[in-house]
Amino acid sequence: MKGTKARGQSMTEGVIYKQLLAFFFPILLGTLFQQLYNTVDAIVVGRFVGKEALAAVGGSAAQISNLIIGFFVGLSSGTAVIISQYFGAHDDDGVSRATHTAICLAVCAGLLMTALGILTAPGLLRLMHTPKEILPGSTQYLRILFLAMVPSMVYNVGSGVLRAVGDSRRPLYFLIFACLVNVALDILFVIAFHMSVAGVAIATALAQLAAAALIVVSLGRVDGAHRLRRSALRIDRDILLRTLRIGLPSGLQAVLYSLSNMVITTTINGFGTATVAAWVSLGKIDGLFWMINNAFGVSIMTFAGQNYGARKFDRIRKGLLTCGAMALAAAMLFSAVFFIFAVALFSLFTQDGEVLQIALEMMRHIAPWYWLFVPIEMISGSLRGMGNTLIPTLITAVGICLFRVFWMFAVVPNWLEIRAITISYPISWLLTGAVFIAYYLWMRKRLFEHNSL
DSSP states (O other): OOOOOTTOOOOSSSOHHHHHHHHHHHHHHHHHHHHHHHHHHHHHHHHHTOHHHHHHHHSHHHHHHHHHHHHHHHHHHHHHHHHHHHHHTTOHHHHHHHHHHHHHHHHHHHHHHHHHHHHHHHHHHHHTTOOGGGHHHHHHHHHHHHTTHHHHHHHHHHHHHHHHTTOOHHHHHHHHHHHHHHHHHHIIIIIITOOHHHHHHHHHHHHHHHHHHHHHHHHTTOSSTTOOOGGGOOOOHHHHHHHHHHHHHHHHHHHHHHHHHHHHHHHHHTTOHHHHHHHHHHHHHHHHHHHHHHHHHHHHHHHHHHHHHTTOHHHHHHHHHHHHHHHHHHHHHHHHHHHHTHHHHHHTTOOOHHHHHHHHHHHHHHGGGGGGGHHHHHHHHHHHHTTOOHHHHHHHIIIIIIHHHHHHHHTGGGSOSHHHHHTHHHHHHHHHHHHHHHHHHHHHHHHHHTTOO
16 A cells, blocks of 8 residues: 655645535545445345334434444544644644554543443433333344444544545545445345344444554555554653543533433334334434535534644635535535435335334424534534634534423423424524524634734
8 A cells, every 4th residue: 555645635725615625525425435334234124124123223222322432533533633733734743643642542442432332231222211122132233333442433533633634535445445344244144144133233343343454554554744653652641631622522512412312312212113213214314414514524624723733814714614605505405305305215214104204204394404504513613623622512512402402301291293303403503503603703803803813
C-alpha cells in the first residue's frame, strides 16, 4: 500500500465549494455503507426470519448500543478536532502525539464498552419495557456486538484521524470492503445456516474486525506525521486533557440523544411489536437522511478546524454559508424522494400490512421537516471544529433531548396516538435551530469586533 502525501489534503486554500464536495462525497458514501451494516441486518432478518427478529435487531437493542458507543465516539472526536487544528497550523509533532493518543484511547474505550455492554444489556432491555417475545433475541444481539467494541472504536477513531488531515477516501474504501463482508456473512449465517439474530450480530462483529485491521495497516504505512508507530503508542497527558475538554461535551450530547431515543423507544414499545417493527423500518430509511446530514457536518467541522488552525476566520464563515446551502438543498430533495418511494422503501423490510400502514403514518409526520435540522448540524459542526463544543452541547441537550423527554411524559400520556410521538421531532428541530441561529449571529458580531470571524 503506497503512502499518502506527507501533508495530506489541506482545506485552507482553494475554491471552498469544490473542497467541501470533494471531502463530502467520500464521507457520504462511507456513512452510507456504515448505515448498510444495520440496514442489511434488518432486511435479512425482517424478510427471512420475521417481525420479531426485526424488532429485536433494531428496537431497544439498537438504542442501547448507540448510547454506549455514541458516548465514547463523541469523546474521541475531540482528538479529530485537535489533529485538524495541528494540521492546519503545520505542527507535525502535535499531529503525531494526537494520533497515538487517539489510538490508545480507542483501545481503552473499547475494552470498557465490552465490559459495560455485556453486564448491563439484560437489565437495560427490561428497563425499556422491551416486549417479552423479543427480549432473548435482543440480549443475544447486544452481547455479541459488544464483544467487538475494540475493533469498532479503532476503526472509528482511525477514520477520524485520516479525515482530520483531509483523507476521506481510505476510510470509505475500508468501509465498503467491510460492508461487503457483512452482507456476505449475513446471507451465509441467516439464510444458509439459519442462525437468525445471532447470525447477523456475528457477521457485523467480523466485518468491524476487518475494517479495524485495514485502518491499522493504513496508518502504519502513511508518510505523514499521522503515521502510526508502535514505539510511539502512548497517551500524551496534555492532549488527553484537551481531548476530554473538547470531546466530553460531544460524548455527553450523544448520551443525551440516546437517552431521549430510549425514552421514545420505551414509549413505542407500549404500542406493541408491529409498531416497534414500523419504527425500526422508519429508522433505517430515516437514517439515510442523517447519513447525508452528518457527512456535511463532518465536512464543515474538518474545514473549520483546519482553517481555525491556519487563523483564516473569514474563510470559516464563507465555508459555513456554502456548506449550509448545499445541506439544505440535499434535505429538501431527500424529503421529496422519501415521499414518492415510501411504500417501496418500507416494503424492503416487511410485507406485513399492519407494519406498513403504521410506518407510512410515522413518515408523513417527520419526512417533510428534515430541512429544519440543517442549521443545527452546520452551526454546531463549525463551532466544534474551532474547539467550541460546550455551547452546542447545551443548546442541543435542552432543545432536542430534554424537550423530547418532557414531551413523552407530559404530552403523550394524554394523547395516545403515534402522531403524538412523531411530531415531537420537527417541533424540537424548529426550536433548537432558532436558538442556534440566534447564538451564531450574536457570537459572530462579538468575534468580528475582535477580528476573529
